[in-house]
Amino acid sequence: MSITSEELNYLIWRYLQESGKELSALALQEDTRVLEFEERFGEHFPIGSLVNFVQRGILYTEADLMVKGDGSVIEQSEEFDQSYGKNFSLIQALEIDRQKYPEIVAEGRFALAGDPAASDAMTSAKSSMPETANNQDFIKTLKEVSKIPVSASAQWSTKSELILASVEQNLTLALRTYKNEEESLIETSKLIAQLSIIPGVSTTNSESNEVTVLEWAPDGNLLACGMENGNLVLWSANNKLCNILTLHRSAILAVKWSSDNSHILSYDVQNTAVIWNTSTGTALQIFELKDDNSSEVLGVDVEWLGVDKFVIPGLQGSILVYSLGENKPVGKLLGHTATLTGLEFNTKNRMLLSSSEDLTLRIWRSGSINSSNCFYGHSQSITCAQWLDEEKVISTSMDGTVRVWSCRSNAQVALALVDGTPILCGSLSPDKTKFAIGKMDGEVTVYEISLLLDKLRDNGNSTSVQPLSIPIFGDFQSDEAESYVNTLSWDSESQYLSINYSQTKVSVISVE
Known part of the structure; x- marks a missing residue:
């Protein structure tokens, strides 16, 4: 198989386009015939063709590495398979070629004047080869220290204690406490609760009611469990039922606590948002946003802007800003044109980050209804x-x-x-x-x-x-x-x- 320079130019141009580097792609486009290739063959090239092509080159180097000079295949052990599968990368593939065919060092009249690397290039090239294993380009494999049963969701507590909450088979809530011991993680206790026996959580007939969201309070004392049937169960860190908040009529998508732990903002698949008082379990505000021409979800996230303001998804990609106690929005942020996929408020610079199905991210400054940045x-x-x-x-x-x-x-x-x-x-x-x-x-x-x-x-x-x-x-x-x-x-x-x-x-x- 061979590839021409024009074909390689086209693959690089496609890669630049797919990576969002429009200026680089335009510069290459002006000096090559990539547009002709795009018109004739573009539909036959899937996304990521250049990366796939490079990967195939790595596989060729892999195969070459596994065959001895006499044509026999290197014997594989379990240890070899683990090391081989985890550590082989483009950097190692190039390193193999470099060891077989060292670079020609620019010396004498071919060396750059004043280049300090030229005088000791051979020394540095030789000394760097045995240090390859310590190079940061070699990706290490992270160690698994614990494993727990299949869970619908698992979340670490926000406390300094190592408490992991998980919802396992048959709506079993497990609160596991761990401790560090000689570079390992030891489970010291496990509290179990059957959510399925709680009124309002249990289901009849063959209906399912899984946990869709787990969210710890900022102080780590309470855990909110959003359910598929719309109920919101509040559970304490010492394994006690605190409250069941009932109002949503469909699966809960997002749950966010206020920074002072006093309120919860929840949002479901029918675009209903509710503000709850966590002490009394009372629904303080309800917002039902529906588009008569569409049944799609307006967003999958909500966010607090301090302790008394919050944002929720609005119609046609808008973001609605509300204050506690106000039933009408105090602001409307326009810019996105599709479902919102993420919202995060930065408490230091007081700016809101949003992402959307329209493939953009936007930054919103406090006090402005227009985005200050839009990233494509x-x-x-x-x-x-x-x-x-x-x-x-x-x-x-x-x-x-x-x-x-x-x-x-x-x-x-x-x-x-x-x-x-x-x-x-x-x-x-x-x-x-x-x-x-x-x-x-x-x-x-x-x-x-x-x-x-x-x-x-x-x-x-x-x-x-x-x-x-x-x-x-x-x-x-x-x-x-x-x-x-x-x-x-x-x-x-x-x-x-x-x-x-x-x-x-x-x-x-x-x-x-």
Whole structure:
């Protein structure tokens, strides 16, 4: 098989288009014949063709590595298979070629004048080869420290204590307490409660009533369990039923506590939002937003803007701003044109981040009805959007990319590609040093956000044509049957990450 330079140009142009680098793609477009190829062959090239092509090159290098000089295949052991499957990457493939065919070092009249690397290039090239195993490009495999039964949802407590809540088979709520012991996680206690026997939670006939949302209060003393039938059950950390809030008539999609623990904002699939008093269980405000021409969900998230204001999805992609005690919105944010997929308020800069099915992210400043930033680049649904600091946000998408955006420069500043595998969820650690993503193939990747922010600061936060690559801290793949990742949850100290799968047991991994 061979490939011409024009064909390679077209693959690179397609990659730039898919990655949201329009300026780079335009520059390449002006100097090549890529538009002719697009017109003739574009429909035959799927998304991610260049990445797929490179992967096939890696597989060729893999096969070459496994065959001895005499043509016999290297004997494979279980240890070899684990190391081989986890650690082989593009960097290692290039390293193999570099060892076979070392680079020709520019010396003498071919060396750049004043280049300090030229004088000791051979020495540094030789010395760097044995250090490859310690290079940060080698991704480490994260260690699984605990496993619990299949759960509809699992969430770490917001307390400093290691308490993991999960809802298991037959609506069994389990509260497990752990402790650190010699680099391992030991379960010290487990409290069990049968939600199915609680009036209003139990079902008749063959109706199902699963838990759709688990959300701890900021102080970690109460746990809200949103149900499929619309009920909201409040449970204490010491395993006691506190209240059952009944008003929703359909499955609850989102539950958010106010920062002072006094109110809960809940939202269901019929676009009904309710404000609850957590002490009395009283519904203080009810908002029913319906579009007579459509039955679709307006959004899947809600958010508090302090202790007395909140936002909920509105019609046609709008965001409605309400105050406690007011039945009419005090503001309406227009810009998005489709279902809202995420909302997050930054308490430090007082700005709201939103994401939508219209494939954009927007930043809203306090006191303004117009977005101050609008980020384009994702080609499929945005599945997560969060603030990294007061100036940068991170997003994930079904298009298999993780992107970091700068509000100051209104541009993308960092990017990670995951071979086109859809990313279903993402979660930033409480200390904001790491970001985890869960993919459709069941793999979890953790990125080193603190290192990325250091690199951006070293670069003076400048926006170059090529975004920085997001450093990877490590990854994890469950050894059980394939299933996709539902949710991710960090403990309050950012040491452990729970991974909720669609069909298999919940894994807890160490991220230190």
